[in-house]
Amino acid sequence: MKPVPVIAAIVLSAWLTPPLNAAPGPDQARVAYVIDGDTFRLASGERIRIAGIDAPESRHGQASCRAEGALGKAATARARAMLNGRPVTLMRVGRSYDRTVAEVRLGGRDLAKMLVTSGVARWWPRGSRKPDWCGRRGR
Helix, strand or coil: CCCHHHHHHHHHHHHHCCCCCCCCCCEEEEEEEEEECCEEEECCCCEEEECCEECCCCCCCCCCCHHHHHHHHHHHHHHHHHHCCCEEEEEEEEEECCEEEEEEEECCEEHHHHHHHCCCCEECCCCCCCCCCCCCCCC
């Protein structure tokens, strides 16, 4: 009996098995409902927060000023027009306030960049201050 086939099977198995610390790959999902300009719910029920951006708050009591509330409603409307019922690709990167934080692609395009370019969201790099939607900082 030759040991070579057994060794080859073990090597092949190790090669085909991803490492334990490997990052999960992208997932396909369908958007069921947009909560606000940077958060939505999937058909599975999972809440997704778009990584790297901030959209103004749209709910009364969460917006810091009246202007932010108005901007938030516009951001929510834009996100709904873009996302409701559409398939997206997710790369999960973390968790925040019982939501999955993910890089999101819509039709192969970076959703965060699309929202920032359209003016309804701002870049919010990890570890930096939350964007000021009321123009109060620096006064």
